[in-house]
Amino acid sequence: MNSTAEKYIRKEALPFIFCPGCGHGIVVNSFLRVIDKLGIGKNQMGLVSGIGCSSWSPVYLQFDCLHTLHGRALAQAEGLKAVNPDKTVVVFTGDGDCAGIGGNHLIHAAKRNVDITVIMMSNYIYGMTGGQRAPTTPYGAITKTSPLGNEEHPFDLFRLVTGAGATYYARASATHPIQLDKAIEEGMKHKGFSFIEVLSPCPTTAGRNIFSFKTPSEMYDWYESQVAVLKPGQTEAPDGKIGLGILYMNNERAELCSVQAEKKEVARNEN
Amino acid sequence: MKIEIDSQWCKGCALCVRACKKGVLEIGGERSRGGYLMPFAKNPGACIGCRMCERSCPDVCISVSRE
Numbered sequence: 001m002n003s004t005a006e007k008y009i010r011k012e013a014l015p016f017i018f019c020p021g022c023g024h025g026i027v028v029n030s031f032l033r034v035i036d037k038l039g040i041g042k043n044q045m046g047l048v049s050g051i052g053c054s055s056w057s058p059v060y061l062q063f064d065c066l067h068t069l070h071g072r073a074l075a076q077a078e079g080l081k082a083v084n085p086d087k088t089v090v091v092f093t094g095d096g097d098c099a100g101i102g103g104n105h106l107i108h109a110a111k112r113n114v115d116i117t118v119i120m121m122s123n124y125i126y127g128m129t130g131g132q133r134a135p136t137t138p139y140g141a142i143t144k145t146s147p148l149g150n151e152e153h154p155f156d157l158f159r160l161v162t163g164a165g166a167t168y169y170a171r172a173s174a175t176h177p178i179q180l181d182k183a184i185e186e187g188m189k190h191k192g193f194s195f196i197e198v199l200s201p202c203p204t205t206a207g208r209n210i211f212s213f214k215t216p217s218e219m220y221d222w223y224e225s226q227v228a229v230l231k232p233g234q235t236e237a238p239d240g241k242i243g244l245g246i247l248y249m250n251n252e253r254a255e256l257c258s259v260q261a262e263k264k265e266v267a268r269n270e271n
Numbered sequence: 272m273k274i275e276i277d278s279q280w281c282k283g284c285a286l287c288v289r290a291c292k293k294g295v296l297e298i299g300g301e302r303s304r305g306g307y308l309m310p311f312a313k314n315p316g317a318c319i320g321c322r323m324c325e326r327s328c329p330d331v332c333i334s335v336s337r338e
């Protein structure tokens with residue numbers, strides 16, 4: 001086990017539920033490097049997740065964890081933050097959990113600009129339940145619930161989430177772990193609703209349904225060919241590629257818990 | 272450089288092999304506890320300690336350290 005993981009993994013909970021080569025494990029690996037670098041103590045942070053393969057991520061870590069209902073991670077995280085404003089709250093969620101069944105919580109949490117960090121692992125599919133279409137599934141892709149090719153276009157999550165009010169948006173990929181670390185680190189430092197979309201290959205379910213890759217490496221090669229690291233200030237990559245980087249950061253818009261604390265203080269002084 | 276692969280948790284996905292641009296790693300004949308064919312450092316002298324293999328492992332089970 002690598003030396004950072006040694007410090008934070010709950011060994012009794014291993015192995016990770018993830019299939020060989022699942023991107024979700026690379027996200028956990030990256031997250032551990034970031035919190036180690038930031039020096040976040042084991043009692044300073046609460047991790048929250050919903051249901052799905054991706055939502056198993058925080059269960060293996062030595063932090064308090066709420067593994068909640070499908071789609072409800074954000075609602076629980078907002079509650080946790082409201083009563084523990086001094087705690088760092090991080091949500092681990094899937095594209096289905098977050099943007100599908102949890103989509104309404106997503107836009108409202110973004111609207112409130114509540115200070116939580118969301119790591120959404122997007123594999124273009126419902127991995128855990130065998131390959132149904134997710135709101136991220138590409139147009140035309142064949143899944144269990146779109147056998148003739150997806151007739152719906154995927155969400156443009158960048159515009160959806162920033163349009164709703166999120167003040168940090170980064171896109172990263174399990175094929176680019178250094179940039180992934182950076183996206184998570186800056187998101188955790190940012191005060192406000194921080195959203196990190198991580199392209200996380202699912203060699204098993206997406207690999208079988210949408211694609212036809214024989215090995216995880218082949219799948220990662222393909223992902224690598226689809227992405228480009230953005231230059232500072234860019235939000236779109238050239239040549240129709242998927243841009244990786246920090247796409248948006250806004251430090252002007254007030255964060256929910258701080259506004260509430262200020263208002264309480266004013267009300268207290270008036271009495 | 273010392274390259275260690277934890278035979279308890281390795282799932283033989285070969286993403287570490289893919290990540291190493293120096294051709295240090297290769298899948299060998301030994302199996303991990305889960306029954307997967309594991310990588311080994313075939314060419315340890317070529318390792319530059321960049322840790323891309325470590326960062327690319329979904330099961331956090333490969334580690335590189337200075338000897």
Ligand SMILES: Cc1ncc(C[n+]2csc(CCOP(=O)(O)OP(=O)(O)O)c2C)c(N)n1
Nearest residue numbers: 051052053054070094095096097126127128
């Ligand atoms: C209320 C409810 N509806 C449906 C399910 C079945 N279910 C479990 S996981 C899942 C999809 C998870 O997809 P995603 O969040 O993308 O995670 P992944 O497995 O792809 O990482 C579904 C539909 C459930 N557990 N609860």
Ligand code: SF4
Nearest residue numbers: 018019022053127202
């Ligand atoms: S089904 Fe896909 S998302 Fe789920 S653990 Fe396996 S590879 Fe990962």
Ligand code: SF4
Nearest residue numbers: 281282284285287328
């Ligand atoms: S990346 Fe990790 S799990 Fe995959 S083969 Fe290498 S050491 Fe094993």
Ligand code: SF4
Nearest residue numbers: 291318319321322324
């Ligand atoms: S540290 Fe770098 S050079 Fe050494 S084995 Fe890992 S990826 Fe290859």
Ligand SMILES: [Mg+2]
Nearest residue numbers: 094095125127
């Ligand atoms: Mg998914």
